[in-house]
Amino acid sequence: xxxxxxxxxxxxxxxxxxxxxxxxxxxxxxxxxxxxxxxxxxxxxxxxxxxxxxxxxxxxxxxxxxxxxxxxxxxxxxxxxxxxxxxxxxxxxxxxxxxxxxxxxxxxxxx
Amino acid sequence: xxxxxxxxxxxxxxxxxxxxxxxxxxxxxxxxxxxxxxxxxxxxxxxxxxxxxxxxxxxxxxxxxxxxxxxxxxxxxxxxxxxxxxxxxxxxxxxxxxxxxxxxxxxxxxxxxxxxxxxxxxxxxxxxxxxxxxxxxxxxxxxxxxxxxxxxxxxxxxxxxxxxxxxxxxxxxxxxxxxxxxxxxxxxxxxxxxxxxxxxxxxxxxxxxxxxxxxxxxxxxxxxxxxxxxxxxxxxxxxxxxxxxxxxxxxxxxxxxxxxxxxxxxxxxxxxxxxxxxxxxxxxxxxxxxxxxxxxxxxxxxxxxxxxxxxxxxxxxxxxxxxxxxxxxxxxxxxxxxxxxxxxxxxxxxxxxxxxxxxxxxxxxxxxxxxxxxxxxxxxxxxxxxxxxxxxxxx
Numbered sequence: 311x312x313x314x315x316x317x318x319x320x321x322x323x324x325x326x327x328x329x330x331x332x333x334x335x336x337x338x339x340x341x342x343x344x345x346x347x348x349x350x351x352x353x354x355x356x357x358x359x360x361x362x363x364x365x366x367x368x369x370x371x372x373x374x375x376x377x378x379x380x381x382x383x384x385x386x387x388x389x390x391x392x393x394x395x396x397x398x399x400x401x402x403x404x405x406x407x408x409x410x411x412x413x414x415x416x417x418x419x420x421x
Numbered sequence: 422x423x424x425x426x427x428x429x430x431x432x433x434x435x436x437x438x439x440x441x442x443x444x445x446x447x448x449x450x451x452x453x454x455x456x457x458x459x460x461x462x463x464x465x466x467x468x469x470x471x472x473x474x475x476x477x478x479x480x481x482x483x484x485x486x487x488x489x490x491x492x493x494x495x496x497x498x499x500x501x502x503x504x505x506x507x508x509x510x511x512x513x514x515x516x517x518x519x520x521x522x523x524x525x526x527x528x529x530x531x532x533x534x535x536x537x538x539x540x541x542x543x544x545x546x547x548x549x550x551x552x553x554x555x556x557x558x559x560x561x562x563x564x565x566x567x568x569x570x571x572x573x574x575x576x577x578x579x580x581x582x583x584x585x586x587x588x589x590x591x592x593x594x595x596x597x598x599x600x601x602x603x604x605x606x607x608x609x610x611x612x613x614x615x616x617x618x619x620x621x622x623x624x625x626x627x628x629x630x631x632x633x634x635x636x637x638x639x640x641x642x643x644x645x646x647x648x649x650x651x652x653x654x655x656x657x658x659x660x661x662x663x664x665x666x667x668x669x670x671x672x673x674x675x676x677x678x679x680x681x682x683x684x685x686x687x688x689x690x691x692x693x694x695x696x697x698x699x700x701x702x703x704x705x706x707x708x709x710x711x712x713x714x715x716x717x718x719x720x721x722x723x724x725x726x727x728x729x730x731x732x733x734x735x736x737x738x739x740x741x742x743x744x745x746x747x748x749x750x751x752x753x754x755x756x757x758x759x760x761x762x763x764x765x766x767x768x769x770x771x772x773x774x775x776x777x778x779x780x781x782x783x784x785x786x787x788x789x790x791x792x793x794x795x796x797x798x799x800x801x802x803x804x805x806x807x808x809x810x811x812x813x814x815x816x
Contacts, residue, residue: 319590327692327754328708330497330599336591347590354592356476356499356756362749370689379689399692404713404750405647405684 320386323395324351324371331355338386344371345382348398361402372397451506451570453517455541455548460563466552468569471544475504475522477752481782482522482534484665484758488624491663493526494598495656497757501525504536506570517568540786541568543745600705604657606666613793617779623790625666626761626779628652630796632672637775639674640714640765645722647685649713650674651695653706656759667759670706673698675713682720685713687750710755710781712763713747715740740766743780748787751780758782761792 319337333355338347348369352359361367370379374395390396453473457466479499487493502524509516520536545566552558609627632652639648654669677690699706717740721729743764751762761781767774779792 323595326756328757328760329696330707330757332595332597334593334595336593338590342590350590351592358474358749358753362745367753372689372693379693397692397696399689400753401686401688402750402753403684403686404649404711404747405681405715405744 320390320394321392322390323393324355325395325397326355326357327397327399329397338390340385340387342386343382344380344384344386344389347371347386348382351398355398357398357400368401369398370401372399450573452573453506453541454515454569454571455545456567456569457545457548457552458565458567459558460565466557466564467548469548469551471541471548473540473544474752476756477758477782477786478504478520478522478536478540479524480756481758482524482532482536484624484782485534486524486526486532488665489663491658495601495665496596496598498594498596500594501527506568507535512567515569515571517570538568541566599656599707601656601658601665603660604666604668605661606657606659606664607661609666609668609795610793613795615791616777616794617791618789619791623781623783624664624759626669626781626790626792627666627795628669628763628779628792629671630794632669633777633794635672636712636714636763636765636777640716640767640775643680643714643716645682645716645719646680647683647714647716648675648680649678649685649687649711651692651708652710652712652761652763653695653699653702654709655706656709665759667709667761669709669761670704671702672712682716684746687711687754692754708755709759710761710763711750712765714775715742715764715766717741718767740764741776741778742766743778743787743789747780751787761790762787 319339322335322338323332324335325332333351335347335351348371351357352369357369359367370382372379373389374397375391379399380389380396453471454468455471456468458464459466476499479502480497483497483499483502487495487497502522505521505523506517507519507521508514509518517538519538520540522534522536523531524534525531548566549558549564552564553560558564606625610625613627636650639650642648650672652669653671653673654667656665657668658665673695675685675687675691676694677688679686679688695708720740721732724732741764743762747762747764751760755762759781761779764778764780765775766778767776779790780787781790782788783790
């Protein structure tokens, strides 16, 4: 008789891109995708989810053990092991393309 | 009003700060609202809920709480800190006259820092755009706003452990002290030239002239596209007075970035390349900021002379500013309050020489700030014009 063992959740360490914020993540479901993992981490790591135009920010998870960015569709069960460390790295724009003085009303705090 | 005492680089004792006995994050949160009024004729236009991003204010307050305390580890996590409203003494609740960042410290009394009401300026600006679209305000019209706060009781920590159906997991912040070594600030300053506005209340930042020269060279090479990179370095604590200061040691060019005339995209491959460079240097450096260019000298390459004149008259030809996109990148990738952003710009007509401007967190927002150029040679060109704060153009 063969017993089916339920695979336990994975425990990870995750850093922000500066590597100055570190969290431990316990009980990551093995059948979750990397994209779901990232989505669930952003709020809890206080990481912005939108850019200056209100568009969703795209983060990639870099797996330190393999030195590669994981694809959002990969499954935790397939690519991550307990003890792994991920770094969340955004695709984000800077620049002077939005500066047009006078396009909004002038405002003051009032007391 | 906000009161932030001026202070010297070194002081005999920590700066004055309010202390109380708040020992825990009690879970009380507030829903903030903006009450928007037309100035003339006076009229209430709308009361709108807003969701301020308090992370920068908490980061700044957390750094301030340890900056001058040599006995305190440089743990900058903010999960035990919170923002509370200060009630308007004339109008009373729910009207707010300012905010307090309360930093809870294990084994010590909490410390509080004032946060100005200007924290809501960008939210008011965003709200005003909706009112313009709705026809309640004209573009450019003056309006005023009041800030209101209503208690929104939630369970302690509930906002940090949201559950997604079928995809729940636990997230626990880890208190990790950043590396800080003891150095003499006086020695650094003796070999440096100050650049930019002088403000003794700011944490000193030292940048080697070589780094500025490299950024200028890369700007010239990039010609009509933006370019940039990551600033790396160390946090030091002065051996005499115990205050923290920042040393930039190098810049790592942003490889694999997508560069255009008016934008620069840092990709995941960019960050990975920076990490690899830091590892290769093996000097235990960390991210301390970033730099990028505004090649304003090329913005009007294709414009006719008449258009250039109009733009110049409207003050649009300078690249000496920090845009909302710049602020968003800084908030996303460099959230720690000691992080800085260096912008190189030039002008369309008279001046093609690069101008350096450093920005950093102050109190709660990103402001232009001074720094020290580590070199005995002549200082680079200093920006002298008024500066725009990230995302704001008209406050």
